[in-house]
Amino acid sequence: MNILVLGSGGREHALAWAIAKSPLTDTLFVAPGNGGTAQIAKNVSNLNAESGEEVLAFARENDVELVVIGPEAPLVAGVADAVRAGGIAVFGPDAQGAQLEGSKTFSKEFMVRNGIPTAGYGSFDNAPDALAYARELGAPLVVKADGLAAGKGVIVADSLDAAEEAIRDCFTGAFGAAGSRVVVEECLTGPECSLLAFVSAGEALCMSTAQDHKRAFDGDEGPNTGGMGCYSPVPIVDPDELAEMQRIMQQAAEATAREFACDYRGVLYGGFMLTPEGPKVLEFNARFGDPETQVVLPRLESDLVEVMLAVAEGCPGDIGLSWSDRWACGVVLASSGYPGSYEKGKAVSGIEAAEALDGVTVFHAGTAERPDSGLVTSGGRVLCVTALGDTFESARAQAYKACGLIDFEGKQLRTDIGYRASIGRSAWGN
Ligand SMILES: Nc1ncnc2c1ncn2[C@@H]1O[C@H](COP(=O)(O)OP(=O)(O)O)[C@@H](O)[C@H]1O
Ligand SMILES: [Mg+2]
Incomplete structure (x- = not known):
């Protein structure tokens, strides 16, 4: 077809x-x-x-x-x-199901109504009420523009001053229409972990866990980005936490079937924080994650088209998922300056050599094929280099080996994708 x-x-x-x-x-x-x-x-x-x-x-x-x-x-x-x-x-x-991502207030109300563990919050359409709530809650706290803000609408504020500034910014248009309503929520602690599920007719078929690296620079420093690297599965998740996340995804899927006019048929992305009280949902997204997809799909052994058709037709019973037991690690190669301004049109070389390595696939993000100059950069995130390995360490090592073979002017990457996970849970201090 x-x-x-x-x-x-x-x-x-x-x-x-x-x-x-x-x-x-x-x-x-x-x-x-x-x-x-x-x-x-x-x-x-x-x-x-x-x-x-x-x-x-x-x-x-x-x-x-x-x-x-x-x-x-x-x-x-x-x-x-x-x-x-x-x-x-x-x-x-x-569109109704997609509001789980399109409006943080809609999503929080959905979670609370359905007993899904999440951070305590308030939702406001004016600054004075939001400020009063923030003062009552006290720092640290998190301020979120309600609508779609391309990953830039969330401020984790360590001080009340920073939170107040974020609230004022939202209501004075820093995030456009996305900020005309603001969610203020309690700050949770712990490692983050995503769990994506195919959802159809009230059933959740969970994929494997993945962990993104949002900050631009090593050691989780620098500005937030679309994601600089990812791995799957996440070795620091314990079996009880995984079971709880899977239970939450199923609970959410059942709620979509109960509450929404039409079946939810697609991916539900659960963004979790593994808090000392157990996993809590930071957010739901209504689609595959980027770069999570680049490390999750290479491990999928089932035919994705068969799976997608079963989801689209509302027949979750027909979905069979089988997974490779290899580990996947993906490292993003970005343009110098990203997530700020950057130049485009730089020639990209070495992809073939990288893909000749065992288990390596190079996914393009910001590239374009030019008739005169061949493959050139055309975006902030240029490539995601994914490697599969029999151990977490070998997947990481192979991904970095492949990254070393690829070149373009201004190539920027984090050198510590998966580093904390390789140390273990203690690297998060909980
Ligand atoms: N309640 C919270 N406590 C601590 N950190 C949070 C909280 N909510 C969000 N964050 C941090 O902010 C990031 C972005 O928030 P999220 O709700 O995922 O919004 P979006 O992906 O739409 O920008 C999260 O990945 C997490 O690092
Ligand atoms: Mg997010």
Whole structure:
């Protein structure tokens, strides 16, 4: 069958890579795609991926039978609703389900209503009430713009002054419309861990745990980014914590079926903090994570298209997931200056040599294929270099060996992806 993937990041290259491996896949389109997807699929550059009408029209014209929505924006914009209403299978929740990511208040209310462990919070549409709540709570605390803010709408404030400034910033437009409502919540402690699940008809089929590195520089210093590296599974999670996270994901899936007008059919991403009182949900996302996907999918041995079809058709009983028992580690190569301003158009070399190493796959994020100059950088995060290994350490070592073979001017990477996990739980101090 013909399949359309929406998006352009490393996540979408990993999705396209796994979809292209399936014998069920005929023509694969990625809109808009990147330099990596161009090698395994047809990139579609002139499609507005946030318009349900346009996506449906494209799918009809090209006999697409499955649409896979990568990023959150089209989900929140209701692209899944439009395509599904047009009779075409969609992997991704409708707009109501996507509100679990699109509004932090919606998500917190959902959690509290369903007894899902999460940080205590208040939600406010004006600064004076938010400030009063923050003063009552006391520092440290966390201030979150309610709406989609591309990972930049959360401030973890160590002092009350910093929290007050963050609240004022939100209400004076620092995050645009996303900040017209603000969530103020208690600060939790512990390692973070994501658990993604395929969710369909009230069932959660959990994938394996993954851990992202959000900060730009080694030692978790510097500004927040889209994610600088990731590994899966997470060795420091104990079996009781894993069981509790899986239980929470199932509880959330059942709640989607009970509460939402339409079935939630896609990925539910649970962002957890492993607190001394047990795992608590920091947030839900309505799609695959980036870069989590780049370390989770290489371990998936099942046919992703079969899985996605079962999810899209609301038949969770048909989903069979089998996983490699190898470890995966992914290191992001970024452009110098990222997440601030950076230059584009730098020639990229060495990918073939890197992929010749055992277990290594290079996922593209910000790359483009130029007819004159070949593969060049075109974004902040350029590549995610993933390696599989029989041990956590060997996966890390192989990923870094591969990173050393790839070059472009201004290449920037963290040298400590997975370092804390290799030390053990004590590295988090709890
Ligand atoms: N209650 C909390 N306590 C401590 N840290 C938090 C809390 N909520 C969020 N954070 C930190 O802020 C980051 C971003 O918050 P999150 O809710 O995941 O928002 P988003 O991914 O939309 O930016 C988290 O990954 C975590 O590091
Ligand atoms: Mg997050």
